[in-house]
Amino acid sequence: MEVRVANVRKEFDRFPALHDVSLDIKSGELIALLGPSGSGKTTLLRLIAGLEKPTKGAIYFGEEDASHRTIQERNVGFVFQHYALFRHMTVADNVGFGLKVRPGATRPAAAEIRRRASELLDLVQLSGLEKRYPAQLSGGQRQRVALARAMAIEPKVLLLDEPFGALDAQVRRELRRWLREIHDATGHTTVFVTHDQEEALELADRVVVMSQGRIEQVGTADEVYDTPNSPFVYGFIGESSSLPVKVEDGQLWVADRPIGLSVPDAPNGKAELYFRPHDVELLEECNGCIAGTVVASRRVAGTRRVELEIGGERQRVEIELPIEHPAAQKSRVAFRPRRWKVFLAEG
Amino acid sequence: MAEIIETSSSRARENRASAINESRATRWVLMALAFGFLAIFLLSPLVLVFAEAFKRGIEPYTEALVDRDTVAAIRLTLLVAAISVPLNLVFGVAAAWAIAKFEFKGKAFLITLIDLPFSVSPVISGLVYVLLFGASSVLGPWLKSYGIEILFAVPGIVLATVFVTFPFVARELIPLMQEQGTGDEEAALSLGANGWQAFWYVTLPNIKWGLLYGVLLCNARAMGEFGAVSVVSGHIRGLTNTMPLHVEILYNEYNAVGAFAVASLLAGLALVTLVLKTILEIRFGHAIAGSRGH
Numbered sequence: 345m346e347v348r349v350a351n352v353r354k355e356f357d358r359f360p361a362l363h364d365v366s367l368d369i370k371s372g373e374l375i376a377l378l379g380p381s382g383s384g385k386t387t388l389l390r391l392i393a394g395l396e397k398p399t400k401g402a403i404y405f406g407e408e409d410a411s412h413r414t415i416q417e418r419n420v421g422f423v424f425q426h427y428a429l430f431r432h433m434t435v436a437d438n439v440g441f442g443l444k445v446r447p448g449a450t451r452p453a454a455a456e457i458r459r460r461a462s463e464l465l466d467l468v469q470l471s472g473l474e475k476r477y478p479a480q481l482s483g484g485q486r487q488r489v490a491l492a493r494a495m496a497i498e499p500k501v502l503l504l505d506e507p508f509g510a511l512d513a514q515v516r517r518e519l520r521r522w523l524r525e526i527h528d529a530t531g532h533t534t535v536f537v538t539h540d541q542e543e544a545l546e547l548a549d550r551v552v553v554m555s556q557g558r559i560e561q562v563g564t565a566d567e568v569y570d571t572p573n574s575p576f577v578y579g580f581i582g583e584s585s586s587l588p589v590k591v592e593d594g595q596l597w598v599a600d601r602p603i604g605l606s607v608p609d610a611p612n613g614k615a616e617l618y619f620r621p622h623d624v625e626l627l628e629e630c631n632g633c634i635a636g637t638v639v640a641s642r643r644v645a646g647t648r649r650v651e652l653e654i655g656g657e658r659q660r661v662e663i664e665l666p667i668e669h670p671a672a673q674k675s676r677v678a679f680r681p682r683r684w685k686v687f688l689a690e691g
Numbered sequence: 692m693a694e695i696i697e698t699s700s701s702r703a704r705e706n707r708a709s710a711i712n713e714s715r716a717t718r719w720v721l722m723a724l725a726f727g728f729l730a731i732f733l734l735s736p737l738v739l740v741f742a743e744a745f746k747r748g749i750e751p752y753t754e755a756l757v758d759r760d761t762v763a764a765i766r767l768t769l770l771v772a773a774i775s776v777p778l779n780l781v782f783g784v785a786a787a788w789a790i791a792k793f794e795f796k797g798k799a800f801l802i803t804l805i806d807l808p809f810s811v812s813p814v815i816s817g818l819v820y821v822l823l824f825g826a827s828s829v830l831g832p833w834l835k836s837y838g839i840e841i842l843f844a845v846p847g848i849v850l851a852t853v854f855v856t857f858p859f860v861a862r863e864l865i866p867l868m869q870e871q872g873t874g875d876e877e878a879a880l881s882l883g884a885n886g887w888q889a890f891w892y893v894t895l896p897n898i899k900w901g902l903l904y905g906v907l908l909c910n911a912r913a914m915g916e917f918g919a920v921s922v923v924s925g926h927i928r929g930l931t932n933t934m935p936l937h938v939e940i941l942y943n944e945y946n947a948v949g950a951f952a953v954a955s956l957l958a959g960l961a962l963v964t965l966v967l968k969t970i971l972e973i974r975f976g977h978a979i980a981g982s983r984g985h
């Protein structure tokens with residue numbers, strides 16, 4: 345099922361949680377909503393589910409405007425952040441709930457519901473736990489029950505709010521791979537919320553980067569990582585360093601020196617240079633480079649991170665050096681970013 | 692989860708015991724004071740009630756209980772409770788639901804209103820109905836012209852009882868439902884349940900012990916209410932006397948055995964309520980108090 349979010353705005357008591365958000369989700373796609381806390385990820389997910397109504401705009405399921413459809417009519421599977429398992433029901437009853445509450449004519453017989461439930465529990469590798477209560481399960485097991493329960497209604501769209509948020513790193517990695525497998529096997533259109541970029545980049549076909557109620561960028565993991573289209577995305581996805589620069593006659597300048605990077609089409613004025621700390625070229629002699637004094641250095645796994653103080657204004661940037669590089673305190677290091685981007689200052 | 696809570700709270704209790712280093716003697720004195728107080732002010736009247744009721748033996752006791760007017764009073768009390776408790780159950784659940792699960796203006800005001808009967812003297816509650824439905828009111832004579840008697844009749848007694856008892860269920864459920872939030876209901880809806888199914892299969896099981904607790908207290912109060920009912924009842928023997936009112940009448944007629952026999956029933960009700968309440972608290976304390984782990 346294709347899902348199209350068209351110019352949706354959502355206000356809570358006049359406070360805008362989403363401004364004019366548009367998003368096309370292809371059928372069978374696995375999409376991640378990624379953003380810092382409060383950026384509106386849950387709100388967007390709940391709008392798609394029908395748990396909230398948009399203040400403006402519409403949400404299409406396929407060709408049909410679903411904005412005024414109730415959550416029951418939308419037939420979405422929603423996995424809640426804290427699972428919201430029914431604690432007085434067994435695992436099997438939890439999974440079978442969606443079938444049990446169907447109206448008379450479409451409701452399967454009790455035996456059939458039980459069979460479906462244990463089939464789904466097989467799929468999520470929990471067979472044998474049918475009779476347990478949610479309180480008797482581990483976090484990861486609860487998570488999988490919640491997913492099985494959501495899939496029991498054969499949803500057109502599967503929505504997951506921080507599905508692995510409450511789990512430890514080891515379990516997260518396992519479940520991540522497993523969710524991908526399930527997605528590939530069942531082919532549901534799936535949207536999941538996360539604020540873990542590693543999770544988003546590794547798992548999703550496309551990543552939606554959100555900030556302050558807006559979508560900043562939509563793209564594959566490579567696209568958002570290699571060609572971020574805004575300072576926010578540069579800063580949020582992966583590590584980045586930035587430095588205030590000046591554009592003059594198509595050249596970038598730091599203080600009074602050109603740094604050997606050209607931007608032919610940019611107008612003169614202030615700008616901000618972004619690059620990845622590990623994606624720099626170290627230079628021996630400097631004609632057209634960024635040079636600074638090492639003020640701090642720390643070992644990160646197989647490399648060394650140093651903080652440089654640049655120029656008279658003492659701007660600090662971080663770059664990565666090979667471990668055997670002889671940089672010591674106060675020594676001077678010259679470099680030029682290999683891949684970089686400038687964003688013109690506002691106004 | 693119950694186990695976790697219990698162990699952690701018992702651990703807390705141990706810590707507290709070792710942190711407070713009162714001497715043994717002080718502890719004994721305090722405990723003796725507490726128990727002594729309870730014995731004098733609560734236990735001894737209770738014992739007295741039964742002692743007085745059975746003073747002349749078992750026969751006068753049973754005779755007093757099968758007296759026509761007494762039976763009528765018992766029946767009326769049961770009837771009033773049978774009407775007002777379900778009414779309050781529905782009202783309490785609805786009010787708690789609205790307060791806990793929706794955002795709306797005037798919520799704080801509604802909560803204050805629910806507490807009103809707790810803060811108003813029951814006699815005033817009764818007087819309100821006298822003012823509303825009395826002979827000099829607008830409503831009373833109008834209803835009377837259609838043959839509907841409110842005051843000094845069963846409807847008035849039910850109204851007064853509903854009024855004084857309506858905080859019990861709502862008060863019990865509001866914190867419980869507030870803590871449980873709307874997550875489970877949303878999950879049920881997302882799975883295709885309609886509102887009624889979500890309530891029946893999800894909300895109700897989540898609140899059932901708290902609800903039972905509230906109903907228990909509500910029932911005890913409904914059967915035992917004196918002040919408000921006394922004002923609106925009119926004390927017509929065999930017709931509008933509830934058990935507490937009947938006790939008073941019998942006592943004023945120097946019929947001690949009769950008065951205490953009926954009183955012993957009320958006391959028995961109190962004891963049963965107390966036992967059930969304690970069982971609920973011990974067994975399902977976590978599901979009643981609304982704190983169900985973290």
Ligand SMILES: Nc1ncnc2c1ncn2[C@@H]1O[C@H](COP(=O)(O)OP(=O)(O)OP(=O)(O)O)[C@@H](O)[C@H]1O
Pocket residue numbers: 356357359360361379380381382383384385386387388539
């Ligand atoms: N029911 C609500 N009433 C009022 N404001 C709300 C409500 N729900 C969300 N908001 C506000 O909308 C904004 C976006 O919230 P949302 O829950 O979508 O963020 P999020 O991206 O999911 O954050 P997190 O990662 O912390 O879950 C926040 O500023 C939040 O305070």
Ligand SMILES: [Mg+2]
Pocket residue numbers: 385386387
């Ligand atoms: Mg959220």
